[in-house]
Amino acid sequence: MNLYQNDDTTIQIDALNMLKLKKNILLKGPTGSGKTKLAETLRHELDRPMHSINCSVDLDAESLLGFKTIEIKGGESVITFVEGPVIQAMKQGHLLYIDEINMAKPETLPILNGVLDFRRTITNPFTGEVITADDNFAVIAAINVGYVGTLPMNEALKNRFVVIDMDYISGETLKNVIRTQTLLEDETLIEQLGKFNKDLITMAEQGQISEEASSIRALLDLCDLTTIMPVERAVKRAIVDKLEDDREQQAIINAMELTF
Incomplete structure (x- = not known):
C-alpha cells in the first residue's frame, strides 16, 4: 500500500527508486509531514537496519564517526575505537538517517562530503582508517524549513542530495x-x-x-x-x-x- 502521495507521483516509490540508484535523499517539509515515518517505511521496504543521527548545535565528529575509549584486556589498559553511526552504516551496508540536518553547525557536516558523493569513502580522523561504503549503504536526511534554530545548509552539502518536498499527510x-x-x-x-x-x-x-x-x-x-x-x-x-x-x-x- 502506498501511503505517501504527492499529486500524480508516489513519494514512496520515488524514494525507493532513488535509493536503489544510490542517491542521497533529502526529505524537506514541516514538522508533522511524516518525514521520519517515510524513512521508517523505506527501511521496512528494503528490509535493512537504519542508524540515526539527531542533529543539534552540539553535534561533532565523535557523534558522527565514533570515539576512542580505554578498555581492560588481559589485565592491561588498551585504547579501542567505538564506531559511530556513520561508520557502522557504511561498513554494514545499512541505512543512515540524519534528522533535522539543518540544526547542525555548517562547519560540522562537511566531514561527510566524501561519504555523500561518488567516492563513498571517509578517512577516520581518529584512527586513520580509510572506509569505503558497502554497496547497500544509503543516506536519508530530513530538514525542517524555517524552523527555530535551523541554519542554512552548506551548498556543497545540499548539492549531494536529491530532494523530496513533503507536505502534511491528509x-x-x-x-x-x-x-x-x-x-x-x-x-x-x-x-x-x-x-x-x-x-x-x-x-x-x-x-x-x-x-x-x-x-x-x-x-x-x-x-x-x-x-x-x-x-x-x-x-x-x-x-x-x-x-x-x-x-x-x-x-x-x-x-x-x-x-x-
Whole structure:
C-alpha cells in the first residue's frame, strides 16, 4: 500500500527508486509531514537496519564517526575505537538517517562530503582508517524549513542530495496511515480525527499553535489512546498537555469541541 502521495507521483516509490540508484535523499517539509515515518517505511521496504543521527548545535565528529575509549584486556589498559553511526552504516551496508540536518553547525557536516558523493569513502580522523561504503549503504536526511534554530545548509552539502518536498499527510492517505499504523478501527472516529488534524494543520500554518501539535506522531498517539479512553481525554494526553502556552492549549480544546 502506498501511503505517501504527492499529486500524480508516489513519494514512496520515488524514494525507493532513488535509493536503489544510490542517491542521497533529502526529505524537506514541516514538522508533522511524516518525514521520519517515510524513512521508517523505506527501511521496512528494503528490509535493512537504519542508524540515526539527531542533529543539534552540539553535534561533532565523535557523534558522527565514533570515539576512542580505554578498555581492560588481559589485565592491561588498551585504547579501542567505538564506531559511530556513520561508520557502522557504511561498513554494514545499512541505512543512515540524519534528522533535522539543518540544526547542525555548517562547519560540522562537511566531514561527510566524501561519504555523500561518488567516492563513498571517509578517512577516520581518529584512527586513520580509510572506509569505503558497502554497496547497500544509503543516506536519508530530513530538514525542517524555517524552523527555530535551523541554519542554512552548506551548498556543497545540499548539492549531494536529491530532494523530496513533503507536505502534511491528509485525506485518504492519512486515513490509510491511521488504519495501518494504529489500533483504531472505528471508521467514524477515523473520519473525525482526520478532520480534527486538518484543523490543527490550518492553525499551525496560521501560527496559532506550534507545528508539534499537528504532527503525525501526535495524531497516531491520539488514535491509539482513543481505543482506551474518551476522545476528549485522549486529546489532552496526546497533544494539549505537551504544550506550555495556555493560548495554544485553549485553541486546541476549542477545535476539539467543534469536531467532537
